[in-house]
Amino acid sequence: MGQKLYGRLEDAYQQAFAFYLSKRDQVQAYYDARVDKNSPYYKPIVRIWRIAGKTLLYALVYLFVIETNIFWLTGQMPSVDDLQNPKLSQASEIYSADGVLLGKYFAENRTPIRDYKLISPYLVKALVATEDARFYEHTGIDFQAWAGVAVGIVKGGDRGGGSTISQQLAKNLFKTRTKKSFTKTGLFGYIPGLNKLIYKTKEWVTAIKLERFYTKDEIILWYLNTVDYGNNAYGIKVAAKTYFNTSPDSLNIQEAAILVGLQKATTTYNPKRYDGKPLAENKAWKRRNVVLSQMVKAGYLKQSAYDSLAPMPIVLHENEESPYDGTGNYFKVAVAKEIQEWAKKNDMEVDLYRDGLKIMTTIDSRLQLHAEEALEEGMRSTQKSFDNHWTGQSPWVDETGKEIPGFIDSVAKRTEYYKALVRRYPNNPDSVWYQMKHVKRKMWVYSRNTLGEEEQTMSAIDSINYYKRFLQAGMMTMDPYTGHIKAWVGGLDFKYFKYDHVKQSKRQAGSTFKPFVYTAAIDGPRNLSPCFTVEDSPYSLEIEENGEKKIWSPHNADGTFSYSLMPLKRALAKSVNTVTARLTNEFVGPDTVALYAKNMGIKSPLKPVASIGLGSIDVSLYEMIGAYSAFVNEGIHVEPMIISEIKDQNGKVLVNFEPETKRVIKKESAQLMRYMLEGVIHEGGTASSLLWGDGAILLPEGNNRYAHNFAGKTGTTSNHSDGWFIGMTQNLISGVWVGGDDRSIHFRSGALGEGSKTAMPIYKRFMIKVVKDPLLAMYKPTPFDKLDKRIVKKDFDCGGGTSILPDSLQVSDSELDSLNALMGEPETQADSSTSSPN
Numbered sequence: 001m002g003q004k005l006y007g008r009l010e011d012a013y014q015q016a017f018a019f020y021l022s023k024r025d026q027v028q029a030y031y032d033a034r035v036d037k038n039s040p041y042y043k044p045i046v047r048i049w050r051i052a053g054k055t056l057l058y059a060l061v062y063l064f065v066i067e068t069n070i071f072w073l074t075g076q077m078p079s080v081d082d083l084q085n086p087k088l089s090q091a092s093e094i095y096s097a098d099g100v101l102l103g104k105y106f107a108e109n110r111t112p113i114r115d116y117k118l119i120s121p122y123l124v125k126a127l128v129a130t131e132d133a134r135f136y137e138h139t140g141i142d143f144q145a146w147a148g149v150a151v152g153i154v155k156g157g158d159r160g161g162g163s164t165i166s167q168q169l170a171k172n173l174f175k176t177r178t179k180k181s182f183t184k185t186g187l188f189g190y191i192p193g194l195n196k197l198i199y200k201t202k203e204w205v206t207a208i209k210l211e212r213f214y215t216k217d218e219i220i221l222w223y224l225n226t227v228d229y230g231n232n233a234y235g236i237k238v239a240a241k242t243y244f245n246t247s248p249d250s251l252n253i254q255e256a257a258i259l260v261g262l263q264k265a266t267t268t269y270n271p272k273r274y275d276g277k278p279l280a281e282n283k284a285w286k287r288r289n290v291v292l293s294q295m296v297k298a299g300y301l302k303q304s305a306y307d308s309l310a311p312m313p314i315v316l317h318e319n320e321e322s323p324y325d326g327t328g329n330y331f332k333v334a335v336a337k338e339i340q341e342w343a344k345k346n347d348m349e350v351d352l353y354r355d356g357l358k359i360m361t362t363i364d365s366r367l368q369l370h371a372e373e374a375l376e377e378g379m380r381s382t383q384k385s386f387d388n389h390w391t392g393q394s395p396w397v398d399e400t401g402k403e404i405p406g407f408i409d410s411v412a413k414r415t416e417y418y419k420a421l422v423r424r425y426p427n428n429p430d431s432v433w434y435q436m437k438h439v440k441r442k443m444w445v446y447s448r449n450t451l452g453e454e455e456q457t458m459s460a461i462d463s464i465n466y467y468k469r470f471l472q473a474g475m476m477t478m479d480p481y482t483g484h485i486k487a488w489v490g491g492l493d494f495k496y497f498k499y500d501h502v503k504q505s506k507r508q509a510g511s512t513f514k515p516f517v518y519t520a521a522i523d524g525p526r527n528l529s530p531c532f533t534v535e536d537s538p539y540s541l542e543i544e545e546n547g548e549k550k551i552w553s554p555h556n557a558d559g560t561f562s563y564s565l566m567p568l569k570r571a572l573a574k575s576v577n578t579v580t581a582r583l584t585n586e587f588v589g590p591d592t593v594a595l596y597a598k599n600m601g602i603k604s605p606l607k608p609v610a611s612i613g614l615g616s617i618d619v620s621l622y623e624m625i626g627a628y629s630a631f632v633n634e635g636i637h638v639e640p641m642i643i644s645e646i647k648d649q650n651g652k653v654l655v656n657f658e659p660e661t662k663r664v665i666k667k668e669s670a671q672l673m674r675y676m677l678e679g680v681i682h683e684g685g686t687a688s689s690l691l692w693g694d695g696a697i698l699l700p701e702g703n704n705r706y707a708h709n710f711a712g713k714t715g716t717t718s719n720h721s722d723g724w725f726i727g728m729t730q731n732l733i734s735g736v737w738v739g740g741d742d743r744s745i746h747f748r749s750g751a752l753g754e755g756s757k758t759a760m761p762i763y764k765r766f767m768i769k770v771v772k773d774p775l776l777a778m779y780k781p782t783p784f785d786k787l788d789k790r791i792v793k794k795d796f797d798c799g800g801g802t803s804i805l806p807d808s809l810q811v812s813d814s815e816l817d818s819l820n821a822l823m824g825e826p827e828t829q830a831d832s833s834t835s836s837p838n
Contacts, residue, residue, distance in 0.1 A: 066201050074198050075186030078174045078206055083213050086173050088112055088225060089234075090356035090649060094335060097484070097644065100365040103326045105336060107353040110234035112225040116217045118249045119236065122256040124220055129298035130260050130291050132165040136216055140166045140207035163203070165223050170206035172226035224248075229259060230266030231320055238321065243271065245319040254288065254309060257295070261287035271314045285314055327368050330490025330500050331642060335361060338643055342655070356649030362484035362642055366776055367477055370769040371487035375475050375736075376451075378762035379492055382738065383448060385752055386471055395469060396744045399719065404744055408465055412436055417460055436460045446470075446496040453496075467496075472741050474501025474621050475762060476640075477734040480629040483638035483659045486732065501737055503622040506604055510715030510755065511575045511686075512624060512724040512735075513615030515631070515673060516597040518572050520588045522794075523669035524596065528587070529794035530676050533565035534579045541585055541610050552610055554581045557716075557750060567798040569676045573685035575714065577614055584613030599664045601627035601637050615715060624726060625735045631677060631711070632728050635670035636663050668791050675787055675796060677711035677728065686714045686756055687725065695764050697771055700783050707783035714760060720753025721746045725760040727767070729781040736762045 036042065066074050091106035113119065128135045134142050142164050163171075189195045210219060229239035236248045236259070244255050251259070262269050264287065271284040279285050289310045295301035323332075336352055339359070343350040350357070386395070396407040412418050418436060425431040440459045445466060447454040458466065470492065477487040490500035499505065521528045538561060540553040554577050555561075561578060571579035584593055590608035597606055604619045606612065626640045639660040646654045665673075681687045690710065691699055700707050715724035721743040726735040738758040740746055747753030770776050787796065 062201075063205070066198070066205065069186060071187075073187050075189050075202075076184050077202060078170075078209075082174065083206075083209055086222065088173070088356070089354040092352050092355060092357040092359060094332060094359045094361060096361060096363045096365040096368070097486075098365055101326075102328055102361070102363065102365065102368075103332055104321065104323060105332070105352045106232075106323065108228075108234040109232050109238050109321055110225070111237050112235055112356075113221065113237050113248060116221045118247070119221065119224065120249055120251040120256055122253040123224070123236070123248065123251055123259070125298070125300040126253075126256045126260040126291050126295055127165070127220065127224070129294040129300055131168070131263075133294075133298055135165050138164060140164060140209075140211040141204055164207060166207035166210050166219055167203045169219055169223040169226060170203045170210060173222065174202075174206060227263055228266060229262055230270050231272065233320075242320050243316055243318065245317040253292075253301070254312060254314070257288045257291040258284065258314060261291045271316055272318065274314075275316060279313060282314070288314065324494060327365065327372055328363060328488060329494035330502065331361070331363060331368075331485070331488035333490075333500065334488065334503060335359060335642055339646065342643075342646075357654075358647040358649075358651070359643060360645040360647075362479075362482075362486065362644050363488065364486045364776075366773060367487040367770065367779070368489075370773065370776075371475050371477060371489050371734075371766055374762050374766035374769060375473055375489045376492070378765050379471065379473050379738070381761070382758050383471055386747065387448065387469070389747060389752060390469070395740070395746070396742060397748075398744065401748065407744070408461060408468065411468060412461060412464055415460070415464070446493050453493075468740075468742070468745065470497075470740075471738060471745070471758075472497065472499075472501055473736065473738045473759075473762065474505065475734065475736045475766070476502045476621055476625050477732055477766075478625050478629065478640055479731060480632040480638065480728070480733050481731070483626070483629070483641045483661075484644070485640050485642045487734075488642070499741065501621065503620050505737075506618040506620050507722045507737060507739060508617065508717040509615035509619050509624060510717040510722055510724055511580075511615060512713045512715035512726050512755075513597070513617065513619070514572060514575065514580050514613060514715075515628070515677065515713055516600065516602075517580055517584050517588060517593050517613040518568055518676065519600070519665060519669060519673055520592045520596040521568065521583055522672055523665040524588060524592050526587055528568065529796065530569035530672055531567045531795045531798035533567050534571065534582050534587070536562045536564055536566045536571070536576050536578050539578045539581050541581070543610055554578065554611070554614060569679055569796065569798050572676050572713075573679035573683055575680075575686050580613045581610070585610055596665075597627065599637075600630055601639070601664075615717065621735050621737050624724075625733050628726055628728065628733050628735075630664050630670055631674045632730070632733065633670070634667045635665040636661050668793065671787050671792055672794065672796055674711050674728070674784065677713060678708040678784065680712055680714070681710045681727075682706075682708045687712050687727075687760055689756060690727070690760060690764055694768060698764075698767055698781060700781070704783055709781040709783045711784070712763075714755040716750070716754040716756075719743075719746050720748070720750060723753060723755035723758035725755050725763050727760075727763045729767075729779075730784060732779055734763055734766065736760070738762070 064070070067077055069076055088110060089108045090110040090112055091104040091108075093104050093111075094102045096102050132142065134144060185195075186198070188198055214222070224236040226235065227239075228234055229236075229242070231242055233239040233242040239259055239262075240246050240248045240251055240255075243259070244251065246255075258271055261284070262271070267273070269284045269287040274282040274284050292301060292306050292309055296303055296306050339350060339352055339357075342348075394403045394407070396404045398404055418432070421432040421435050422429075425435075437459055440457050440462070442455055442457050443463065444453045444455050445458070445463070448470075456466075472491055473489075474491060475487065475489040476485060478485050488502055490502045490504070491497040521532070522530070536556075538553065538555070540551050543550055543552050556577050557575070566574075566576060566579055568579070568583070570576075571583075584590055590610060590612050593612050594606040594608045602619055602623050604617065604623060606617055609616070622640060627637070630637045641657055641659060643657055645656050648654055679685050681690050689695070690712070698710070699705050700709050710727060710729060712725060712727035715726075716722065721739055723738040724736070726733065728734075736759040738755075747758075751757070767781070770779050771781070
């Protein structure tokens with residue numbers, strides 16, 4: 001410090017101390033001159049002052065401890081920022097690209113009101129009259145109400161709790177009574193009795209601060225936004241909609257009184273509980289009248305008005321919201337995962353269920369609705385055929401067509417219900433199976449016969465047997481230029497089948513994978529043209545598995561061969577397996593096929609095995625549609641995207657997502673591949689039935705009627721386990737997959753089980769709905785541009801016949817087992833759709 005500075009400080013201290021001593025003596029002399037220490041009242045008065053002084057000191061120390069949470073004794077208090085910018089748990093909302101609210105994510109379904117003028121004056125009067133009659137007079141704490149509580153206790157009556165609206169707001173807003181962590185609750189917060197004093201004190205102090213920061217109207221507004229009204233309705237906006245299907249500013253006096261009365265006990269005074277019961281038993285009705293009488297007492301309502309309102313029954317107009325309301329529940333899950341991944345990648349803390357985000361998606365609500373309807377209608381038709389096809393038999397069969405023994409019992413053992421029974425009866429398996437097979441109960445199930453659901457009486461095994469006979473499906477639609485996903489349908493019904501068959505499910509792609517082989521041949525080092533010919537004849541290849549050599553011999557779906565040189569264009573349109581197998585293994589190479597598929601957007605593991613060109617690799621519908629975008633988009637791949645923008649609860653933009661694009665093939669190759677895929681539909685290919693019958697509406701109009709306005713590819717895997725169709729127009733790519741969740745569940749014949757019979761009809765229904773919708777004129781299929789001869793130099797006019805071959809992978813199960821073993825991929829998809837009997 002230095003000797004000089006130290007000397008100065010010492011001198012200052014001595015002067016201050018001398019001043020204190022002189023003043024102390026003066027004060028003592030002044031006190032002695034005016035106070036009679038010999039008076040009999042002297043000591044009692046001194047004792048009172050000392051008690052008062054110590055009480056004040058202890059109170060100040062207590063408040064200091066409460067405010068500072070020193071040594072973590074009393075837990076955290078709201079900070080100034082918390083008070084000035086309170087954070088409410090509120091629902092995040094999902095919007096379509098065309099501005100439609102598609103649904104919400106919420107732990108507490110709350111949408112706060114920001115403007116006091118949007119609240120009914122009846123509601124404010126009912127609240128103040130019932131909860132805090134002197135609300136406009138006190139500054140956060142109502143000492144007169146405390147006195148009333150004390151008198152009530154002495155007399156043995158009920159005078160209420162004495163909490164003001166400001167105190168209740170502090171409790172609701174900052175969760176003063178529910179914080180459980182040590183830092184939030186504090187050491188003393190775990191001591192019974194003392195913890196009550198602490199949280200009450202926190203509420204008093206916080207209420208006073210709130211009164212300083214906010215006007216009375218703002219406190220009313222914040223309070224109504226925080227209240228739990230039961231039935232998962234948080235805040236007055238959601239409550240008004242839930243019980244009366246109206247907005248807070250439109251509540252009449254009876255409705256306002258019901259909602260205010262409900263705040264006392266959301267179960268006891270819930271009007272839905274007494275719907276249809278006599279008024280004498282209706283506690284919600286009685287509570288409403290108590291609120292109305294309090295309004296009379298406060299001068300907000302005339303006695304005559306009360307007399308006319310009191311006998312009136314409660315009339316509800318219910319509109320309870322669920323997280324699964326609306327359309328697109330499968331893509332809502334996908335959106336949630338996408339946001340979680342984005343937040344993790346950017347090291348952000350995001351709580352989708354509490355942060356009140358506004359999520360703008362790429363979904364078109366109209367296309368989404370048409371896709372859901374098309375899939376449901378198409379699958380009900382296909383399911384009916386499937387049930388008739390397997391009448392009196394079980395559809396889970398091995399490669400010889402025989403029922404797989406113990407299949408249902410094996411599935412049952414993977415259910416949570418079975419595992420729970422095993423825990424309940426650890427040493428008694430007979431009891432477990434008795435409960436599974438013989439104990440029946442009523443349950444709601446997804447209906448096979450009617451739209452929606454129906455109630456049936458089933459055991460757990462009955463339920464598994466029932467659901468395992470369903471075929472499943474997935475569908476996705478995307479803009480090939482922006483990557484914007486316009487429709488996403490992950491299954492039959494999200495309530496009963498949670499597994500998403502768009503992105504979560506991965507299945508063998510069958511012939512829908514063939515375009516990657518032809519792309520590799522045309523765009524790759526061989527630089528072939530659509531008119532390059534390959535022989536359609538029996539083909540065999542020696543492969544090695546675990547050191548053992550085997551012969552792989554794929555054949556065409558109809559079991560025949562033309563023994564002719566076939567142009568690539570025709571071979572793709574007819575989906576000829578032998579040509580694709582030769583092209584893969586003799587001209588291009590499995591490695592090149594895998595490389596092209598990966599570059600074009602397939603992210604699933606790709607093993608360069610001999611059968612890769614026939615679609616023996618498991619991929620998702622999501623990947624396939626993204627990969628096909630390059631065929632329409634001049635060789636540029638665009639990554640599928642489902643979210644365009646995220647805003648916080650105040651409307652501030654957190655992120656804008658932009659399309660991710662890259663060139664993956666040459667323009668010439670893209671145009672040629674699209675042209676070849678047009679032949680699948682317009683030139684007698686495997687999907688030509690798309691335009692038959694009612695599909696004729698999809699053809700162009702006028703003189704251009706037979707111009708090519710569709711391109712696509714069908715696909716079917718062995719034993720018809722998977723049916724695929726991917727269809728393309730100038731501005732939409734849509735894909736459909738149909739199959740059983742277990743690969744052993746399928747049709748027995750190509751006449752029913754091919755992709756052109758299961759998946760393509762769903763796409764056809766969808767496109768017909770789009771064409772008939774005047775609001776979706778921009779998506780009506782128009783003819784593709786003709787090949788640009790300035791870009792396309794290869795020969796593409798090859799001629800060709802019109803015969804149609806069935807479209808199937810046509811590899812036996814034993815061959816697939818060998819190939820899957822080579823690839824290291826599991827043979828079957830894990831069971832995911834079995835509904836528990838609960």
